Amino acid sequence: MPGAAPSGKDDGKDDGTGGGSGDDKPGSGATTYPNCAAARKAGAAPLHRGDPGYSRDLDRDGDGVACDT
Numbered sequence: 001m002p003g004a005a006p007s008g009k010d011d012g013k014d015d016g017t018g019g020g021s022g023d024d025k026p027g028s029g030a031t032t033y034p035n036c037a038a039a040r041k042a043g044a045a046p047l048h049r050g051d052p053g054y055s056r057d058l059d060r061d062g063d064g065v066a067c068d069t
Contacts, residue, residue, distance in 0.1 A: 033058065036067035 031052040033039040039047060039058065045067035047054040058066035 033067075039067045 033053050039045040044053055047066040049064040054066050
């Protein structure tokens with residue numbers, strides 16, 4: 001229906017807002033790492049902004065790449 005307000009239902013599409021996508025703060029069920037050692041052990045490092053498990057908390061220099069050293 002054109003012009004209708006969003007229903008609030010999750011259609012499963014990523015709307016780019018970062019909700020649960022691992023963008024900055026993981027949502028429920030998202031991949032998380034407590035520290036870079038855990039990310040490296042899992043073979044996930046380095047993590048780039050937008051990757052599952054990326055967190056600003058793991059990105060020490062704020063360049064969009066976590067656990068890069």
